[in-house]
Amino acid sequence: MKQSHTTPDVSVDVVLLTLDEGMLKVALHKRASAPGKGSLALPGGYVHVDEDASLEATAYRVLREKTGLEPRYLEQLRTFGGPERDPRGWSVAVSHVALIPHGELSQAGAGVFHFYDVDDLPDLAFDHAGQIQEAVQRVRNKASYSTLPCWLLPELFTLTQLQGIYEQIFGETVSRGTFRSRLGIRVSEVTPGESADEADILIATEQFQGGNQRPARLFRVNRLSLFKRAFW
Amino acid sequence: MKQSHTTPDVSVDVVLLTLDEGMLKVALHKRASAPGKGSLALPGGYVHVDEDASLEATAYRVLREKTGLEPRYLEQLRTFGGPERDPRGWSVAVSHVALIPHGELSQAGAGVFHFYDVDDLPDLAFDHAGQIQEAVQRVRNKASYSTLPCWLLPELFTLTQLQGIYEQIFGETVSRGTFRSRLGIRVSEVTPGESADEADILIATEQFQGGNQRPARLFRVNRLSLFKRAFW
Structure with a gap:
């Protein structure tokens, strides 16, 4: 040196x-x-x-x-x-x-x-x-082209929480339908031990969050698709 | 230290x-x-x-x-x-x-x-x-979303040269019309001393290259729009 x-x-x-x-x-x-x-x-x-x-x-x-x-x-x-x-x-x-x-x-x-x-x-x-x-x-x-904002959420999150994150980052409110179509979500239902498809952004878990009437399903990010698609 | x-x-x-x-x-x-x-x-x-x-x-x-x-x-x-x-x-x-x-x-x-x-x-x-x-x-x-490849060309270049650069980088041949529409080119005719509009990717010069019959106009990159638009 x-x-x-x-x-x-x-x-x-x-x-x-x-x-x-x-x-x-x-x-x-x-x-x-x-x-x-x-x-x-x-x-x-x-x-x-x-x-x-x-x-x-x-x-x-x-x-x-x-x-x-x-x-x-x-x-x-x-x-x-x-x-x-x-x-x-x-x-x-x-x-x-x-x-x-x-x-x-x-x-x-x-x-x-x-x-x-x-x-x-x-x-x-x-x-x-x-x-x-x-x-x-x-x-x-x-x-705008990745799942990056998901890392601001806990490891398991609802789609409503995910929508909130994007709205906060971009300072823009959208309807639930618009969000999901912009997101172009492909959700994979993976049983534990099985691996997700690279094309799927989110992986649906078997866990749900709160609410007596309409419990919301919890998702996690598919690490394989982190930068694969345009989001916004 | x-x-x-x-x-x-x-x-x-x-x-x-x-x-x-x-x-x-x-x-x-x-x-x-x-x-x-x-x-x-x-x-x-x-x-x-x-x-x-x-x-x-x-x-x-x-x-x-x-x-x-x-x-x-x-x-x-x-x-x-x-x-x-x-x-x-x-x-x-x-x-x-x-x-x-x-x-x-x-x-x-x-x-x-x-x-x-x-x-x-x-x-x-x-x-x-x-x-x-x-x-x-x-x-x-x-x-795919910038004028970056223009820097592989001399300071002044023809649109045909520009097309060649993109084809070489992406390993794909396209027709002249397809290239120009993908490029979404906005060309500004700027007289010396005047400044270009930020929305214009290329600036047309008053210089032409070779050819007795159809001399090709020479362009330069508008530095203001370097990363402004999707190209490919």
């Missing part, structure tokens, strides 16, 4: 998004140390070359250490680098975006995270506001 | 793509030094913290130093990192993809680059084969 003064620092940041009260929100914490002590920032940390097997492993470790969280959906967003973004010198931040149901996040992140509407951000440390803007744009774009 | 043994090395690699003899090809060079001396690799190099203003600046500097090239289209692909990808230790490679017309590339890169069909790659150093596969997938995906 090269001398330390010629090598940038490398950290991983995570834009952790959730839906709360009908708004897409980002999880921020107050920095405990300088630079930017006390200011709001994304969760993140340096790559530990002695323990991390990949950049994604760094992202998972950082979240685990801060909150015990392990998001089911995490992808790399983009890498930011330059001499100005951190006062300590030339630095590289490999930014990730993760989606997580609000119930899970607020439980694991209690006392650590504060939630802010992504369209009304407070002042943030470093270039974190820019990272959040890019992450939100990515999620809104991908929502 | 941290001690050098706890910080990964950071380099930038560029997947330089071009169209040659109807095939999408990648520019590779033979490594002059260890590790992997003599093996084929993507152009790349370490971030120089004393001179580079950003990761993109590193990518442009590396290409300039190797060949004098400055691609008109360059974007970040993804960042690869881990303890195994380089025998020198934990390393991070910020991978970029660039598109360049073959005439420009073969002139500037003469004696430096060798060109290989992206669907029939030789053995490559490090994780460069994986980087190329991701870059090609990205370009083929984006080609």
Whole structure:
């Protein structure tokens, strides 16, 4: 390896998004140390070359250490680098975006995270506001041709909950019929142990949610079809 | 900054793509030094913290130093990192993809680059084969909803040349009429100094190419509409 003064620092940041009260929100914490002590920032940390097997492993470790969280959906967003973004010198931040149901996040992140509407951000440390803007744009774009928003729901969800998620992301209300035809849903009824067809977006389970009169069937996402079809 | 043994090395690699003899090809060079001396690799190099203003600046500097090239289209692909990808230790490679017309590339890169069909790659150093596969997938995906392939043409091009580029990328021949309707072309006739409408994909110039009988009008890309419409 090269001398330390010629090598940038490398950290991983995570834009952790959730839906709360009908708004897409980002999880921020107050920095405990300088630079930017006390200011709001994304969760993140340096790559530990002695323990991390990949950049994604760094992202998972950082979240685990801060909150015990392990998001089911995490992808790399983009890498930011330059001499100005951190006062300590030339630095590289490999930014990730993760989606997580609000119930899970607020439980694991209690006392650590504060939630802010992504369209009304407070002042943030470093270039974190820019990272959040890019992450939100990515999620809104991908929502139009993928099942990405499903990851904002619990593992099992009703079709009504799914419709609510899409409406919240796009800020548009649609009728139940319109939603289902736009979604072009193909639902597979898979018995446990059997595998789903790649063409099916959702997998119907044998479980139902509440209601004495009309219990709603619970679905889960078919991981095989994650980016297979236009949704919206 | 941290001690050098706890910080990964950071380099930038560029997947330089071009169209040659109807095939999408990648520019590779033979490594002059260890590790992997003599093996084929993507152009790349370490971030120089004393001179580079950003990761993109590193990518442009590396290409300039190797060949004098400055691609008109360059974007970040993804960042690869881990303890195994380089025998020198934990390393991070910020991978970029660039598109360049073959005439420009073969002139500037003469004696430096060798060109290989992206669907029939030789053995490559490090994780460069994986980087190329991701870059090609990205370009083929984006080609279906953007003017990206235009960057494989010279700055001024005819509609016939443009059609040829799309056919080469997708491996499908279409009639002239079908191509133009799929393209949904909106052409703006802009006089010098005037700015184009964001809705127009191509800008008609006052220049024509060859042919005594039916000279073909030359067009250029409207940068404002780069990712505005579905193409294919």
